[in-house]
Amino acid sequence: MKIKSLAVAAVIATAMSAPTMAADWFIGGGVGAQQNTYKGSSQANVDPGYNAQNFKETENNEFYEVRVGAYLNDNNRVYSTYNYNSDDFTRQQSLMLSYDYLVGLGASNKLNWFIGASAGVNHISPDTDELSSKNRFVWGGQTGLMYKINDKLSTEIGYRYLKQDYDVSETYPVPAPTNNIGWTDQASLQDSQQLYLSVDYRF
Template identity: 35%
Template sequence: MKTLQTLAIATSLSLVTLGANAADNFAGLTWGKSTSNIDRSSTLKQNMAGPNRFDDVIKNSGTWGVRAGQMTDEARYYATYENVSDDYGNGLKLRQQNLIGSYDVFLPVGDSTRLFGGASAGLTKLENESSGYSRDSDIGYLVGLQAGVLQRVSDNASVEAGYRYLRSNAGTEVAERGVGKVGSIDLHSTGQAYLGVNYHF
């Protein structure tokens, strides 16, 4: 986690200092709800029969993020660090951390309102913190798309609402303490609806 946070801060600071001709720099916070689709290995399906309970761990789960980048009237590019952690009633617990680079194109619909759409790529870290299981983690890639609306509320502030869909290949082993490995899980995709507030400088 410390490694991803350090990378997020370094990437954000780099983006803020890039380009002397950019219209403005911005930094902000996001809060939303994430739902992750988890695939189980065939071995885990045999050892953990029934519905895929891992799909219910990160499901409409609170997700916070920090971001920084640069914005013009036509587009923006920015880096985001996100963190979501949740558990299921039977002791299953997962944590997902994302470090994302994004690019959006704007479509003005008024003097201070813009629709946006764009693409993202980066890294994701999946951690299995389930009770009764050995902890395991993995870092994989992620790619995705996002769209939403951004509203400028003053010279130095804007708010936005958006939706992001990400595909990933991160996965972890599932090993019961005292028993050993019973299978593995893979993070297939994540959908996220979010709200954000940005400060422009």
């Protein structure tokens, strides 16, 4: 919980300073691969000794993002990102606020290594009518390499880890004359990992 609170506080504090410090605004977009890790179970509500059917599944699919933000100076940037991802279990739409610290590699500073934190809200829509859609908090961090093509264009390749907070369960009654008094399905999204390539335009 402390790590989560620190990540959120750092991102918000930096974002609030953007209007007074910003030197270069930018807009961009990217595409990449996202891996989602799910856990779940199905439990017949018959007796405590009944073994639940448990599963753990990893889904790999593409995701898309658009973002807008500002370089506060040569070493700091803050931005907001919209992400979309769909797999066999859910559709996800997230809105996140991120902060990165950049380190120039070489005298020209064309190539930069970055590391930062992200926090936001993820809207998760399960691909089944039995489980409901939810808005959940998401947070994590990212790192990668950014290359300045010229004064206006830059591209980067990055890795982002996101800790998810989605956990939902539904109980369904079974009508008589069966002995089964119901059935409970539970599902959770543990985390997501993203590998992406993006292009930004400064103005």
